[in-house]
Every structure is written in C-alpha cells, then in structure tokens.
Amino acid sequence: MSQTNQRAYNFNAGPSALPLAVLEKAQQELVNFRGTGMSVMELSHRSPAFEEVHNAAINRLKALFAIPDNYEVLFLQGGASLQFSMIPMNFLPEGQQAGYVMTGSWSEKAYQEAELLGKPYEIASTKDNKYRNIPALDELQFNSTDAYVHVTSNNTIYGTQWSEFPDTGDVPLIADMSSDIMSRPVDVSKFGMIYAGAQKNLGPSGVTVVIIHKDLLEKAKSELPTMLKYSTHSKNNSLYNTPPTFGIYMLGEVLNWIEEKGGLEAVAKHNEEKAKLIYDAIDDSNGFYNGHATPDSRSLMNITFTLANEELEKKFLAEAKEAGFVGLNGHRSIGGCRASTYNAVPIEACQALRDFMLDFQQKNS
Template sequence: MKRLHNFNAGPAVLPVPVLERIREEMLCLPEAGMSVLEISHRSKTFESILTEAEHRLRRLLGVPDTHHILFLQGGASLQFSMLPLNFLPKSGVADYILTGSWSEKAADEARKVGTVKIAATTREENYGRIPQPHELQLDPQAAYVHFTSNNTIFGTQWQTEPETGNVPLVCDASSDFLSRPLDVSRYALIYAGAQKNAGPAGVTIVIIRDDWLSRIADGLPTMLDYRTHVTHRSLYNTPPVFAIYVVGLVLEYLEAQGGLAAVAAANAEKAGKLYAAIDSGGFYRGTAERNSRSLMNVCFRLPSPGLEAVFLKEASANGFEGLPGHRSVGGVRASLYNALPMASVAALVDFMRDFARCHG
C-alpha cells in the first residue's frame, strides 16, 4: 500500500525506519523470545529498553544530572493538574502565559488548586502571535511561570524562553519537543506528550529538576506525586511498555540524523519552503505573525471558506492527510514534525501552486 503524505497534528508521522524496525521486531524482540507487547515491565529486557531511552534522551537534549527523566501516562492534560498539585501552594500564586487553547486549559486546571495570574495573553488577537518580552507582567514571588512553547491550533511558537529571573520556569513542550536544541538547565520542569516528535500516543515525558522535589508537600495521592515516579524510576505501576520502546527507537533515529541541531535545520528548511509558498501570490494567507510563526504547525487560510472546503477535498483525494485546521478555528494546518520528509512538503507546495492557478 502507498503511504499518504501525513500532515496530522498528532498522533503524527513516525520515521519509516522506525516503523520498519517495529515491524521486524513485533513478533519476537531480539533475545526476549516474545513480542515487546508481551514482556514484563520488571524484566531485564524492559529495564534495558527504559535505561537506553533515558540515556539517549540525555545525550540528545544535554539533560544535566540535576534533572530526572520520567516516562508517565495521562498525556500533557494530566500534567496540567499534576504540576499545580505538586508546586502551587494554597497561599501562593503561579504565573501563566496564555498563547492558545492548551495554555488556557493548563491555567484552568491550576485554578482548581490555587491562585493563577495571567502574566500575558494574546487572546484578543486570536492568538496570532507570541507576547513580546516587555508585555510579560511576572510576579517575582510566583511559585513558577508556565508557558506553552508551540501552539498547534494557532501555529505560533516561542523563539526563545521567557526570562523569569529566579522564578522556576515550566514548559508544556508537547508539540515541538525534540524539534530543536534546548537548554534544559533553564527549566524546573518540562513536560511533553510523545505523539508529535518523540513516539506514539500513550507516554508523556517529564524532565524535572531534582531540587524542586523538596517543595512538594506530603499528602498527595501516590500516583500524582512526582517523587513517587522519581523514586521508582517510572516503574511504580505498569508503564506504557510499547510506547517507551518506540520512543527509544525514535531517539536512536534522531541521533543517527546528527542530533537536534541537524533536525532543527531540516525543520527550518521544510517550514521555509511552505511559508514561501503561502507568502507568494496573495492567494494564501498565513494566520500567525511572521515573527511568531511555528516551524511545526503551519496554519493558513484561502480567500473564502468555500474554497478552503474544495482545497481540503482535493488535497485528500491527492493523498494529503491531516490538513484541516483545528475544529475550533477552521482553515488549513500542515504539521511538519521531524519525521515528515521534505518530499511531502514539496508535493504539497506543488499542489498548492496548481490549486491557486486553477482557482485564483
């Protein structure tokens, strides 16, 4: 069967060599005598898989020894609650920077635990840009500052982290995790659902600074306490064995590509080619301001909703999958995650050029 051009926002495209490796090992994992779907999470085989995944992630991101790596469940949405339960005291306040729907959801969950202050928002501008540094109204006494590094629905991305001084910085990096180098030492906590760049749905990667664990008050439910998972190395309960196995294969693939600097360069090239097509001719219109544009999720509109419907129908008929914009905003969205080949972007650009010529 012919593979489609997969522009889905997540679960998203995986590297073909990784899929081939999974197919090869699905029936019987080397030296295990059984499928990875059947092995015990207490076995030496899985211990090796988990350890190797952690080591590869440390190498790729340069994660210092001051930070723990956890492989959890519940998606980024569970982290919206788990974070404040652990680190937002009842008498404290947390700063949240709103740049889209997911940061809104994170703030809403935190409000159920304690006081949230909106340090900046571009909601009135339909989240078409990232706030400028001078717009941030940060509380120097805040428990932490939370931001979402990439906004899948609106197609915007932070180019660098907000400066927070001595206040701990927390990031939901779900949709651009592993797409570029990152200075992990600047963060108290980073969390990311794996289903964009790191692997399949089902596992959430959390990187947490060790000294921050001392701030957690006793009395939390066991599974919602980060210390539980640090102490048990993500093995307090049965982890998502298969998902972690795939994450390990993706990390191995990324290392073979030359690491995150090489990956970032490839992502910039893909996005640059697509944005150039959007900006030429006046038929297509990007929805994000140019200095806030995402390299992961390219959102654009056509002259009318009717033309967008025709565009999406013809695109689907020509093998382009996942191009409809999020149901809350409409339009067109092309997600350019790490594993999406340049050939898919080139094919989309050719299709867009032909469509504009026929309908412009």
C-alpha cells in the same frame, strides 16, 4: 498518488507521522523482540530485557537534549492534560500564585485546571489578537514570589512558537513542549520542568515525558494521592506501576533515529527547510493563502493558513485528500487549514504539498 504503493503524506497534528525506519524496525521485532521469543508488548516491565529498553531511552534523551545531571527524566501517562493538574497539585501551595502566559487553547486548559487547585493569574495574553503571536519578552511581568511561571512552547492550533524563552530567575519556568520537543536544541537549564506528550515528535500516544529539576522535586507537596506525586515516579524510575512499554520502546527508537540524523542541530535545520517551503507558498501567493501567525511568531511545527472563503477551503481540502494528503484540516475550534511538519514528516511530503498549493492556486485564481 496510489495509496496501495506509497505511504500517505501525513500532516496530522497528533498522533502524527513516525519515521518509516522506526516503523520498519518495530515491525521486524514485533513478534520476537531481540531473541526473547516475545513481543516487547509481552515483556514484564520488571524484566532485564525491558529495563534495558527503558534505561536506554532515558539515557539517550538526556544525551540528545543535553539534560544536566541535576534533572530527572520521567515517563508518565495521562498526556499533557494530566500534567495541567499535576503541576499545581504538586507545586502551587496555598498562599502563593503561579503565572501563566496565555498563547492558545492549551494554555487556557492548563490555566483552567490550575484555577481548580490554587490561584493562577495571567502574566500576558494574545487572545485579543486571536492568538496570532507570542508576547514580547519585555511584556512579561511576573512576581518574584510566584510558585512558577508556565508557558506553552508551541501552539498547535494557532501555529505559533516561542523563539526565545523568558528568564524567570529564581522562579521555576515550566513549559509544555508537547508539540516541539526535540525539534531544536533548547537550554534545559533555564527550566524548572519541561513536559511533553510523545505523540507528535517522540513516538506514539501513551507516553508523557517529564524533565524536572531535582530542586523543584524537593518542593513538591507530600500529601497527595500516590500516583499524582512526581516523587513516586522519581523514586521508582517511572516503574512504580506498569508503564506503556511499547510506547517507551518506540520513543527510544525515535530518539535513536534523531541521533542517526545528526542530533538536534541537524533536525532543526531540516525542520526550517521543510517549513520554509510551505511558508514561501503562502507568502508568494499574493493573498490567495493567508497565514494565521504573525511572521515573527511562526511555528516550524504547525503551519496554519486560510483561503479566501469557506467554499474554496472545502475544495482545497477535498482535492488535497484526493491527492493523498492527510490531516490538513485546521483544528475543529477555528477551522482553516494546518500542515503539521513534525520531525518525522519527510521533506518530500512538504515539497509535494508546496507543489499542490501552487497548482491549486493557479487553477483557482
């Protein structure tokens, strides 16, 4: 592929591919945003022009994700990693426990932060199986007195994804959806809180979306630093301090793109079609490629696989790079290969990867 004439086949895990149409619109508006004579990056976050961008993004997210009226939408900073700390800071009082379902590295990081601030415990873990699967719902035993239950909806490193979420009753269910938010419809009403870094399916890095039930907001501790209280951001429409204005603008444009694609039902169908191309290449390879995740737990966002040995993997990745594929290396912690097929990755890129995998197998079998 000629890099001068064509965009790369971008399978990066994050920051990841953005819709070309969104990038082109941002390019057109970059210097003079909608007649203001300024870039959106130069606008005051208190200006009517930016407030319109900000509120439109919130309203479009609420509409597309079918967020009920008793939830707040916040745009924060610090990524999901800061949420790992803010959640127990706000919602894990002394004398209570919080349950964590361990399905990968990001679950581990969230749990470790909670340990610094309170008493978390493991509801279930698939670590002994190298995080190849999501626990069965009937394996999840939590306490009715728990402050909350925490899950990671999609695991980028290991390539697993929850297909169905547990019913936690009166215990708030909190989900890190950083790597699959807006990739499919979700019943938001099952959750006390959903949070996600934007840099995989929603926009560039720098914005963190928090969707939080108003009842949970009321339970938060009050004696916390101002910036670490969810109530601070809720009361100020996420404008307490200067927000990442360009990131919010881009997030709004990505949401507009999802709307134009037909909404989450259409996006979900498209994602299934894309992932199937690559999973079929793995499953039909007679062991030349080996998927990491068990079939019942496979992610539609992060497809992880290995080849017979490290030498063959190095050759595969080197030749893929030469052919214009970007981001196919597995996470540094486990190696192997990974194709991240987020919303903005076009089906043509997945078809090209499938064809490359078939051709590589034929030449190296």
